[in-house]
């Protein structure tokens with residue numbers, strides 16, 4: 001199998017984009033203070049504060065599971081519960097890390113079409129479960145933007161969830177694994193779809209936006225960030241050579257590549273979706289709004305594609321296959337996939 005060929009399994013498969021690589025090389029000049037005391041980490045943190053138009057607290061960890069788990073643990077105690085969607089990554093794909101890192105906070109799973117929480121599904125968990133001392137007190141709403149199913153919460157939907165959270169004294173965590181894709185698709189400012197919409201903490205993913213690794217945990221409610229650095233250190237998430245996480249982040253932000261990469265991935269997914277829609281017998285499962293296309297492919301097509309070494313996920317619990325585009329997806333590679341699908345479906 002030629003692993004140099006682009007695949008549609010995940011944006012985690014893609015390499016490092018030029019801008020992230022350029023800034024990594026820039027940072028690799030001589031020595032620098034360790035554990036985040038370097039200039040690159042300061043500059044990147046300041047750049048996030050400029051980008052989000054607020055004096056937020058910024059931390060860098062190695063991956064998204066750590067970002068989600070540690071930030072959720074900062075928002076609640078072990079005797080609290082976290083309302084999330086049943087398809088959320090923190091439920092389906094983090095091996096119990098959120099529950100483990102928080103020493104037992106309970107995930108309460110809500111339904112919702114297109115992978116999105118609704119005020120109704122949240123209230124069902126707020127009012128439909130015991131509210132006395134015998135059940136973990138609801139404390140956090142966790143939502144993913146863009147969602148695991150490639151959909152988006154609108155500004156109005158975020159506002160409704162914000163109102164409900166404030167009514168019930170709940171904090172809001174945002175899993176921003178594909179936050180850049182959401183910003184581009186919504187054409188809203190990062191501030192508008194985070195703290196101005198009531199988000200207390202954002203886990204902003206770099207690894208799906210052109211970096212090798214590295215997530216930014218951004219606390220808009222600074223009080224919740226108290227001692228978070230200790231939590232990171234204790235969890236083995238304090239990078240000694242943090243400049244090699246923060247410098248590529250600075251590269252994405254300073255050059256605008258974070259938007260360029262997300263825009264390209266979204267546009268590729270739009271093209272892929274349009275090409276799939278021309279093929280009889282293929283159903284697009286969810287409204288495509290960012291860089292993922294979920295398609296119901298006939299089993300013979302799936303078998304044929306896998307035999308041709310196409311890689312894609314079909315384990316996300318919603319049926320069908322997920323076709324994920326990335327910063328380096330090419331139209332030519334999409335056309336190759338479409339051609340193989342057309343050959344298999346006849």
Ligand SMILES: Cc1ncc(COP(=O)(O)O)c(C=O)c1O
Nearest residue numbers: 063064065066089144148175177
């Ligand atoms: C929605 C979502 N959240 C979080 C993550 C973080 O996962 P990881 O720990 O693999 O970086 C991912 C992974 O790709 C994801 O798709």
Ligand SMILES: C[C@H](O)[C@H](N)C(=O)O
Nearest residue numbers: 009010011012089093
């Ligand atoms: C689902 C899988 O765990 C990974 N987060 C991805 O989106 O590829």
